[in-house]
Amino acid sequence: MRKQIPSIKRLIILLVWIVVGLGTLASPALALTDEQKFLSEVWRVVDRAYIDDTFNHQNWWLVREKLLKKPLENREQTYEVIQQMLTSLDDPFTRLLKPDQYRTLQTSTSGELTGVGLQIALDGEKGKLRVIAPIAGSPADKAGIQPADTISKIDGVSTEGLSLDEAADRMRGPVGSRVILTVEREGRAPSDFLVVRDRIALNPVIADLRTVNKPGSGEPVKIGYIRLSQFNANATTEVAHAISRLEEQGAEAYILDLRSNPGGLLQAGIDIARFWLDQGTIVYTVNRQGVIGSFEAMGQALTSDPLIVLVNQGTASASEILAGALKDNKRATLVGERTFGKGLIQSLFDLSDGSGLAVTVAKYETPNHTDINKLGINPDVTIPLDSIRSDEVGTQADRQYATAVELLTTDSMVAAGAP
Known part of the structure; x- marks a missing residue:
């Protein structure tokens, strides 16, 4: 019996330890607030x-x-x-959107917006608030703010250290209220722009048929001009209607103006590329696992007529997807300036309190597997953008547009049917 006592004691101690240990493991975790x-x-x-x-x-x-x-x-x-x-x-593109900010974003992609009408980004290297582009016809556009401008102050408050949403909040306000934006532009001293906030109608497409005479022969050429200002929920339908209408009117060539188009809905950019392409890759996407997906053209294009695409420093995101697809598939000639260089794709996630979360979920590459993030797309024909009034855009006073017209009225391009 004496020899068994130590074993019994050890057994009792072991049982006690197990009970205590289980009790510790089974105790409820502290509840989160x-x-x-x-x-x-x-x-x-x-x-x-x-x-x-x-x-x-x-x-x-x-x-x-x-x-x-x-x-x-x-x-x-x-x-x-x-x-x-x-x-x-x-990553400035991965960000929290408070409920009011989230509603504003959803409204802007649905086709309506209230504010100054600026698309902005943070310059990753300098940390400065940069203008991607003003929305065509918006208060900011009418005030003279241009792509690549830097906004250093909003109503006298420095933008240094502000997030995109904090800067946007300061520029929002009731219709008719005023905001002073201090703008820095290359080669010029900082200047103040008085902008009156307003409701902005986001009809993203302006289109009409223009008859231009060929140099020398004077033979008329019918050119369809389509200006696309944003890839919102209306963009795909409006561009399709514009092309169909211009085809019925006898368009022989096209100018697609993507200047100062900051992007928007990825799917809209892909769908619009299919209007111009019978076949070919539109864009590759690469996720966190390195898995490559692609979107393809898979039907008959709405037109095979020659096409010039106008781009500038404000051509970004979905606009670059469209421009890159048309360039790499040799469907269009790009004229203008190097594009913005946003090659990242965000998804929006609804949160439980009505706010939203924009998260960078993938990057994209052009059909030639070119990663354009922070690099942009170089045009085939480089023409600097002159300082012109908004009512001069798409006229002979607009050098980029005039160059496109000149290219489209050469015998070789019109006869080829494509670049």
Whole structure:
């Protein structure tokens, strides 16, 4: 019996340890607050969808754990912490959109907007607020703000350190209210622009038929001019209608004006490329696993007539997808300036409180597998954009447009039916 006592004691101690251990494992975890749950919701979306699985070379799980230890007393405070978390990715396109900002974005892609009418981006190298393009006919456009301008102040407040959404918030306001934008332009001293906010009608297409005489012979050539200002929900239908109408009117060649078009819906850019292409790759997409997908032209184009595409520094995103597809498939000649260089694709995610999250989920490459992010697309014919009035765009006072007309009225291009 004496020899068994130590074994019994060890057994009892072991049983006690197991019970205590199980009790510890079974104890409920500390419940998360509503603010912590919301932060975790955003973290999970980025964790699952973001294109860079190194999360800018940081331990993404540890980022969440550290932030959960911060006092989160209200939703505004949580928004600020989430913004800090997203800023650590060093990607200005992955961002939180508060409920009012999210509604504004959804409205703009649906075809209506209120504000100054500027598409903006953060210059990654300099951290400055850069104008991609003013929306055609918008208050900013009428005030004279141009692509590649830098906005250094909004109503006297420096834009340095502001996020895109913070800058956009400062430029929003009631219809009829005023905002002063301090603009820096290459070769000029900073100047103030007074902009009166207004409701902006986003009909993205202007189209008409123009008859131009060939140099020398005087023979008339009918050119369809289509200016596309944004890839919103109306863009695909409006461009299709414009091409069909111009074909019925006898168009022999086309000018597609994508200047100062900041992009918009990816699918709209792909669908519009199919209007001009019978076959061929439109764009390649590359996700975080390096998996390459593609979108193809797969039907009869609406026209095979010669095509010139006008581009400038404000031609961005979906506009670059369309321009790159037409250039690489040798369907069009690009005239103008090097494009903006946004080769990243974002998806929008609805969040539980009515806000939204824009997350970079992939990058794209042109049909020739060219990554244009931060590089842009070089035109076939480089013509600098002169400083012209908005009512001179698409006229002979517009050198880029005039060059396109000149190219389209040469015998070789008209006879070839394509570049």
